[in-house]
Amino acid sequence: MSTLTEHPHPEQIRVAVSTVIFSLRRDPGDDRARVVMPLVRRTRDPFEGRWALPGGWLGDVEGMEAAASRTLAETTGLAPSYLEQLYAFGDVDRSPTRVVSIVYWALVREDESRATAQENVAWFDATTHPELAFDHDHIVRYALWRLRNKVGYSRIAHGLLPDLFTLADLREVYEAILGRRLDPANFRRQVEGSATLIPTDERRGGSHRPARLYRYNHDVELAERGPLPD
Amino acid sequence: MSTLTEHPHPEQIRVAVSTVIFSLRRDPGDDRARVVMPLVRRTRDPFEGRWALPGGWLGDVEGMEAAASRTLAETTGLAPSYLEQLYAFGDVDRSPTRVVSIVYWALVREDESRATAQENVAWFDATTHPELAFDHDHIVRYALWRLRNKVGYSRIAHGLLPDLFTLADLREVYEAILGRRLDPANFRRQVEGSATLIPTDERRGGSHRPARLYRYNHDVELAERGPLPD
DNA sequence: CCAAAAGTGTTATAACTACACCCATGT
DNA sequence: ACATGGGTGTAGTTATAACACTTTTGG
Numbered sequence: 241m242s243t244l245t246e247h248p249h250p251e252q253i254r255v256a257v258s259t260v261i262f263s264l265r266r267d268p269g270d271d272r273a274r275v276v277m278p279l280v281r282r283t284r285d286p287f288e289g290r291w292a293l294p295g296g297w298l299g300d301v302e303g304m305e306a307a308a309s310r311t312l313a314e315t316t317g318l319a320p321s322y323l324e325q326l327y328a329f330g331d332v333d334r335s336p337t338r339v340v341s342i343v344y345w346a347l348v349r350e351d352e353s354r355a356t357a358q359e360n361v362a363w364f365d366a367t368t369h370p371e372l373a374f375d376h377d378h379i380v381r382y383a384l385w386r387l388r389n390k391v392g393y394s395r396i397a398h399g400l401l402p403d404l405f406t407l408a409d410l411r412e413v414y415e416a417i418l419g420r421r422l423d424p425a426n427f428r429r430q431v432e433g434s435a436t437l438i439p440t441d442e443r444r445g446g447s448h449r450p451a452r453l454y455r456y457n458h459d460v461e462l463a464e465r466g467p468l469p470d
Numbered sequence: 471m472s473t474l475t476e477h478p479h480p481e482q483i484r485v486a487v488s489t490v491i492f493s494l495r496r497d498p499g500d501d502r503a504r505v506v507m508p509l510v511r512r513t514r515d516p517f518e519g520r521w522a523l524p525g526g527w528l529g530d531v532e533g534m535e536a537a538a539s540r541t542l543a544e545t546t547g548l549a550p551s552y553l554e555q556l557y558a559f560g561d562v563d564r565s566p567t568r569v570v571s572i573v574y575w576a577l578v579r580e581d582e583s584r585a586t587a588q589e590n591v592a593w594f595d596a597t598t599h600p601e602l603a604f605d606h607d608h609i610v611r612y613a614l615w616r617l618r619n620k621v622g623y624s625r626i627a628h629g630l631l632p633d634l635f636t637l638a639d640l641r642e643v644y645e646a647i648l649g650r651r652l653d654p655a656n657f658r659r660q661v662e663g664s665a666t667l668i669p670t671d672e673r674r675g676g677s678h679r680p681a682r683l684y685r686y687n688h689d690v691e692l693a694e695r696g697p698l699p700d
Numbered sequence: 701c702c703a704a705a706a707g708t709g710t711t712a713t714a715a716c717t718a719c720a721c722c723c724a725t726g727t
Numbered sequence: 728a729c730a731t732g733g734g735t736g737t738a739g740t741t742a743t744a745a746c747a748c749t750t751t752t753g754g
């Protein structure tokens with residue numbers, strides 16, 4: 241690639257792809273939703289027995305994003321509603337052998353995330369999880385930071401919701417990600433003014449006054465990430 | 471890395487590191503500064519003769535950021551005032567052989583960028599440059615987008631200026647990057663209110679009223695990039 | 701004195717925040 | 728009827744933008 245500094249033959253550096261997958265979990269008891277992620281228990285050295293991010297080696301005729309999707313399918317069994325490259329980690333000592341990890345982060349809708357039933361896969365709270373293998377603790381922290389950051393200036397929150405949702409649902413997503421309460425009135429005006437939602441005529445009646453259901457406007461993109469492939 | 475999907479042995483994928491280096495050029499004739507970047511002319515296939523981003527293979531005991539710095543030193547001969555990972559490019563068909571490129575972007579101060587005199591290296595306007603090798607056109611577009619984006623919410627503009635500078639100098643940097651004029655009065659108030667500049671007692675007298683010289687306040691960081699190494 | 705950039709002041713507009721208040725429904 | 732979340736109104740604050748104006752230098 242580019243101007244090649246002279247090496248008789250490039251050394252053996254392996255390329256892996258991992259993905260931080262976020263979803264939302266709203267348990268019967270809790271009144272707030274939590275951000276959760278699936279982890280995989282390692283069945284071999286190094287770090288045998290420890291939890292780690294789902295991932296695998298990059299195939300030699302496989303695109304990196306495709307590898308991330310494959311990873312995601314193998315663990316959750318479903319397609320992500322949002323997928324974006326997070327960062328490339330390549331410190332010399334981050335693994336016993338030299339591995340460069342291209343890390344992606346993804347969003348999966350709550351209803352879909354329930355489908356997971358693989359062996360050695362479990363969902364954890366994204367903020368309070370066991371100590372992970374390799375530098376994955378660090379990676380998860382960074383992914384969470386990016387998620388919180390991005391939710392402030394783009395529309396990715398919809399990636400965690402089903403087709404139809406109320407404004408309270410959407411607000412709950414923001415609150416779970418940002419970790420603080422938002423004013424319902426101001427929240428409503430903000431999203432209504434942004435032309436990203438299409439109001440439907442349907443309502444959903446919980447225990448009180450029924451709320452209008454909205455649909456996401458796919459004309460505006462989930463997130464602007466500049467001039468990048470798709 | 472992580473949960474390893476079974477491959478008898480990972481295939482031969484090579485890892486390269488490239489850097490998009492930005493600097494500012496203020497030529498005698500022009501009244502505005504331009505964003506410029508150094509390119510390297512390829513001396514071998516593929517794309518022999520075409521201009522490309524400076525870069526090289528990642529050494530097997532070399533960190534990725536170190537590789538980017540090395541690249542930068544080999545072309546400009548100097549250390550960057552700012553260096554950040556841009557993106558990892560790994561499409562299967564972006565090169566005749568499978569190469570994953572970890573791309574960084576960097577800022578170099580104008581006075582330092584004059585020192586370049588390597589063979590096969592030349593500086594080009596960042597917006598109007600010849601068609602580059604590989605997918606480097608695409609990469610440069612993305613790097614420029616990130617630069618313009620980041621200048622809006624962080625202090626990286628100082629990475630293009632010497633130790634002492636006037637507010638007009640700083641404003642010129644912003645104008646060159648954003649491609650539009652800024653109101654001097656409002657610009658002054660914004661940066662003065664942000665506590666990132668330390669006023670000195672020195673002045674610089676051009677052809678008219680002397681302007682106060684400022685120094686960058688290193689207590690606040692150049693840019694917040696979240697919980698990432700250094 | 702004049703041109704031009706340095707630097708200050710003023711005002712209009714938009715965005716954000718807090719919070720009071722009314723509405724519609726299940727119980 | 729009443730508790731509760733859905734939904735609207737409004738006023739204070741803050742950030743931004745436009746632009747008039749004063750100051751200080753070199754020529």
